[in-house]
Amino acid sequence: MPSSLIGLVALIFVAVPGYFYLVRYERRGLRERHGSVREIAELFAVGAFVAVAVGGSLFMLAEVVPGLATLEGIVSGYKYLQSHPWHLARSACLLFIFSAMTCAVLGDIRGRKRSDSNLSNHPGxxxxxxxxxxxxxxxxxxxxxxxxxxxxxxxxxxxxxxxxxxxxxxxxxxxxxxxxxxxxxxxxxxxxxxxxxxxxxxxxxxxxxxxxxxx
Missing domain, CATH: 2.30.30.100 (SH3 type barrels.)
Incomplete structure (x- = not known):
C-alpha cells in the first residue's frame, strides 16, 4: 500500500473523530474560539489521543477474540495483511466507529461541564x-x-x-x-x-x- 494512501487513511481516522468532538462540544456548551490554527490542533490532538487509546484496546481484545488484527501481525508486515485482509478491515472499522463515538461522548461531557459552571456559556x-x-x-x-x-x-x-x-x-x-x-x-x-x-x-x-x- 502506498505510503501516501496510508497517510490519508490515518488522517481520516484522526480528523473525523476529532471533528465529532468539536461539534458535540459546541452543541452542549459555548466553546471559546481561539483561531482556526488552534482549533485544528485541538481537533487532531483529541482525535489522535482517542485513536491511540481505542487502537490499544482493540489490540488487547484481539488476543482473546478471533477475527481481529493483532499487534504482532501488524508489526510482522505485508504478508500478514495479505493473508488476513478481513482481520484488518474489521479492526479498522471498529477503530473508526469506537473513536468517533468516544470523541462524541467526550465532547458532550466537556460541553455539559462548561455549561453547568457558575458562568453562563450559552450562545449569546x-x-x-x-x-x-x-x-x-x-x-x-x-x-x-x-x-x-x-x-x-x-x-x-x-x-x-x-x-x-x-x-x-x-x-x-x-x-x-x-x-x-x-x-x-x-x-x-x-x-x-x-x-x-x-x-x-x-x-x-x-x-x-x-x-x-x-x-
Whole structure:
C-alpha cells in the first residue's frame, strides 16, 4: 500500500473523530474560539489521543477474540495483511466507529461541564439577557461605541445570536442619534432602524428604565 494512501487513511481516522468532538462540544456548551490554527490542533490532538487509546484496546481484545488484527501481525508486515485482509478491515472499522463515538461522548461531557459552571456559556447569553426587553420594562436605551470612535444612541430592537461576536450585529430603533468622533453632541437621525455590525462594536452601554405604567 502506498505510503501516501496510508497517510490519508490515518488522517481520516484522526480528523473525523476529532471533528465529532468539536461539534458535540459546541452543541452542549459555548466553546471559546481561539483561531482556526488552534482549533485544528485541538481537533487532531483529541482525535489522535482517542485513536491511540481505542487502537490499544482493540489490540488487547484481539488476543482473546478471533477475527481481529493483532499487534504482532501488524508489526510482522505485508504478508500478514495479505493473508488476513478481513482481520484488518474489521479492526479498522471498529477503530473508526469506537473513536468517533468516544470523541462524541467526550465532547458532550466537556460541553455539559462548561455549561453547568457558575458562568453562563450559552450562545449569546450575555448579549441577549442584557439587550432583550425585560417584562415590565421599556426597550433598553443603548449607546454603542464603534471602533472608529463613533457613538450611536437608540433603543435596542434586536441582537443576532451568532456564536462569533464579530457577526453578532445589534439593531437599534427610533429615536436614533449619531455622535461622530470629535463632536460634543449627538445628531438626531431620521432612520427608524440602524444596524451596527458586531465586528465594529467596541463597547455597549445599556440603560434600562422601568415602565412606570407597568410597575
Amino acid at each position: 447569553t450575555v448579549w441577549t439577557d442584557l439587550l432583550q426587553t425585560p417584562r415590565g420594562e421599556s426597550d433598553p436605551i443603548v449607546e454603542v461605541l464603534m471602533d472608529d470612535g463613533t457613538r450611536v444612541h437608540g433603543r435596542c430592537h434586536m441582537v443576532s445570536l451568532e456564536r462569533d461576536i464579530a457577526q453578532r450585529d445589534v439593531a437599534l430603533h427610533h429615536p436614533v442619534a449619531v455622535q461622530a468622533p470629535g463632536q460634543d453632541l449627538a445628531t438626531a437621525s431620521p432612520a427608524d432602524y440602524v444596524i451596527i455590525p458586531g465586528g465594529l462594536i467596541r463597547l455597549i452601554q445599556i440603560t434600562t428604565l422601568r415602565d412606570v405604567d407597568s410597575a
